[in-house]
Amino acid sequence: MTWADTIGFLTRCLPRTVGKQLVGLPEGSLRELRIRAGGKVRLLTASGEKLCPCEPTQQQVAQIAEALCEHALYARAEEQRSGFVTLRGGHRMGLCGRVITQGQSVRALREISSICVRIAGQWRGAADQLTPHLTDEQGRVKSLLLIGLPGMGKTTMLRDAARRLSEDGKRICMIDERSELAAMCDGIPQLNVGPNTDVLDGCCKEAGLRWMLRAMSPEVLVTDELGGVMDCQAVLEAVCGGVSVMATLHGRDLHSALNRGTLYHLTQNHAFDLYGVLDSQEVGKLAALYDREMNPVVQS
Helix, strand or coil, rough: CHHHHHHHHHHHHHCCHHHHHHHHHCCCEEEEEEEEEECCEEEEECEEEEEEEECHHHHHHHHHHHCCCCCCCCHHHHHHCCCECCCHHCCCEEEEEEEEEECEEEEEEEEEEEEEECCCCCCCCCCCCCHHHHHHHCCCCCCEEECCCCCCHHHHHHHHHHHHHCCCCCCCEEECEEEEEEECCCCEECCCCCEEEEEEEEECCCHHHHHHHHCCCEEEEECCCCCCCCHHHHHHHHCCCCCCCEEECCCCHHHHHHEEEEEEHHHHHCCCCCCEECCCCCCCCEEEEECCCCCCEEEE
16 A cells, blocks of 8 residues: 555544544654544654544444444454454554453453554665665575564564565565465455565464465565464474575563563474564664674674
């Protein structure tokens, strides 16, 4: 989606007063859109937060969520159980409301009370700080783990790094579990991931990494938001098989992120050649880059 497409899509789904504020925003400046029942609509932009003079009811919040999901919200119950739905263009809509459970499992979400739309960014140059460090002297792509807080630009930077490598002729295989990296529609990526990139859309990372490794002869595997032990085991298998992996991880800094038990085997086996940490205050800024021994390569 272009910026105009994104704003057009959002304004069709939102109250008129909110749409007017969106139309007036500078290109690429919108980061998040927060809507709560009984509260003012909040726009998080590159220059700060803006309040809209609109206080939707719970019913109106549910109607907005349904419109953003192109009137297919309840047909996507499986995604809802994860707490979010990926929208057209790769934008992610987080959901809150009354949760229906069965034992320890989430069955459904009802009476939606608030939503948070995180805007997918397509900013060429987002990986400029990384680019000089992504390949070694022989031209082999280094395995990379990007660490940062939610909303600070990990996915955008990862996508741009993949695009650059793909344009340089590297065979990129992307496992896009949440449809945020490539935003596939009718088999075509809506976000630029490069001309030499194959995308497996909507597949869990564990299965997708092994699928691509067996089927597509990748030089680089790219995926977003590593989670459990099985994800990490699949990454380790790929790296031990000679394929580079580029991924992201939620975390504030290097050591707190890597102290998680699920990542123990990855760090012990030096699965990643580089660890990039994003700034916790400035969106899209690389605060530090470390080598496989945790020594600083770049530090702001």
